[in-house]
Amino acid sequence: MAAFTFLCSECGASYPEGAVRYVCPRCARTQVRGGATRGVLQLELASLPTTFPAPGFAEPSALGEWLPLASPASLPPLPVGGTPLLPVPRLRAVLHMPHLWVKDDSRNPSGSTKDRASLLVVAKAREYGFDTVACASTGNAASALACLAAAAGLEAVVFVPAAAPQAKLVQIASLGARLVRVAGSYDDAFELCLAACERFGWYNRNTAFNPFTIEGKKTVALEVAQQLAPEPPEVVVVPVGDGVILAGLAKGFADLCRAGLLSRHPRLVAVQPEGSAAIARAVRSGAASVAPHPGAASVADSLVVATPRNGALALAALRSSGGGAVTVRDDAIVAAIGRLAAATGVFAEPAAAAVLAGLEVALAEGLVQPSERTVLLVTGSGLKDVPAAARGLCLPAPIPPDLEAVAALFAV
Ligand SMILES: [Zn+2]
Numbered sequence: 168m169a170a171f172t173f174l175c176s177e178c179g180a181s182y183p184e185g186a187v188r189y190v191c192p193r194c195a196r197t198q199v200r201g202g203a204t205r206g207v208l209q210l211e212l213a214s215l216p217t218t219f220p221a222p223g224f225a226e227p228s229a230l231g232e233w234l235p236l237a238s239p240a241s242l243p244p245l246p247v248g249g250t251p252l253l254p255v256p257r258l259r260a261v262l263h264m265p266h267l268w269v270k271d272d273s274r275n276p277s278g279s280t281k282d283r284a285s286l287l288v289v290a291k292a293r294e295y296g297f298d299t300v301a302c303a304s305t306g307n308a309a310s311a312l313a314c315l316a317a318a319a320g321l322e323a324v325v326f327v328p329a330a331a332p333q334a335k336l337v338q339i340a341s342l343g344a345r346l347v348r349v350a351g352s353y354d355d356a357f358e359l360c361l362a363a364c365e366r367f368g369w370y371n372r373n374t375a376f377n378p379f380t381i382e383g384k385k386t387v388a389l390e391v392a393q394q395l396a397p398e399p400p401e402v403v404v405v406p407v408g409d410g411v412i413l414a415g416l417a418k419g420f421a422d423l424c425r426a427g428l429l430s431r432h433p434r435l436v437a438v439q440p441e442g443s444a445a446i447a448r449a450v451r452s453g454a455a456s457v458a459p460h461p462g463a464a465s466v467a468d469s470l471v472v473a474t475p476r477n478g479a480l481a482l483a484a485l486r487s488s489g490g491g492a493v494t495v496r497d498d499a500i501v502a503a504i505g506r507l508a509a510a511t512g513v514f515a516e517p518a519a520a521a522v523l524a525g526l527e528v529a530l531a532e533g534l535v536q537p538s539e540r541t542v543l544l545v546t547g548s549g550l551k552d553v554p555a556a557a558r559g560l561c562l563p564a565p566i567p568p569d570l571e572a573v574a575a576l577f578a579v
Pocket of ligand 1: 177180191193
């Protein structure tokens with residue numbers, strides 16, 4: 168059993184596990200409805216292993232003492248993580264970056280990095296004795312919760328903006344979750360889920376509000392470090408919406424440094440769409456806090472959030488890592504879907520392909536040097552939003568089923 172305490176990222180207070188806990192009660196008194204989550208808690212394991220988890224994170228026992236569980240047997244019986252770190256030789260050549268890798272997290276069971284958080288949250292729900300877990304999501308976290316809850320035999324209730332891509336809605340409904348489509352934004356869905364969990368007694372997986380979301384996502388950092396050992400990455404480029412994947416990466420690398428398995432924390436570079444760039448704006452302007460981005464909108468639906476719930480922690484993580492943030496235009500994101508896929512074989516959703524567009528901006532700005540050991544985190548599958556990818560393509564007209572028609576196509 169991995170003993171742990173909760174640490175408030177704002178006031179530093181520490182709390183034992185005890186009963187179900189979400190945020191720091193002291194800081195939560197300053198919570199503004201619709202505002203960033205106050206008193207986000209992080210976990211501190213009483214002791215950390217001195218070796219990397221065994222290869223193959225897909226096996227729950229491999230996570231062993233790295234996760235805050237009473238027993239690995241609480242984990243849902245579905246492999247999560249253990250995704251490949253691809254050397255991408257063709258993309259390396261195009262970008263003149265000899266030490267570039269793609270961490271393909273689209274290969275998780277529901278197709279996104281969010282499975283890592285849902286894996287741990289569903290396990291904790293089992294340990295706490297809940298039969299229903301709820302979350303608000305732009306789509307991927309909901310799919311992930313629906314997926315892991317289905318495997319574990321728990322009920323999932325998910326609140327998503329009605330405008331979420333159809334593939335995500337169909338995936339959620341197919342997985343047997345109770346799909347609540349909210350005629351509003353992700354921010355509206357988030358508030359509604361908070362209230363519904365309080366009213367109906369469900370376990371709340373809302374991102375950052377539930378501290379196990381950050382802790383679950385740290386596993387991607389453990390894997391990247393293990394896969395590149397003994398030389399750690401120098402830069403990890405990550406798409407950012409609420410800032411929880413970024414905070415999870417930072418937590419994972421911090422744990423590895425604490426455990427003596429990593430000599431330095433990689434720089435984290437956040438990528439946000441120009442139309443939803445609250446955290447990037449704060450980084451780039453040197454602001455002390457993250458101001459909302461009213462009317463946030465982008466083709467990268469997973470990154471669209473007016474008020475990043477985990478903005479403060481994400482901002483602190485970016486700065487303490489020595490990294491930075493860039494913004495990218497929607498047309499560059501759409502173009503990056505095809506460019507990434509054609510150069511690497513990895514078909515990413517817009518939010519995930521944004522890391523390629525973002526890397527190019529970061530190179531141009533000198534935020535990343537071509538010689539650096541750099542990892543692009545691809546957080547979600549392109550199959551989750553095919554219409555977005557189609558925006559960058561012109562599909563060919565049909566031909567008659569005869570060879571001469573084929574020959575005509577290939578005639579010089
Ligand atoms: Zn606090």
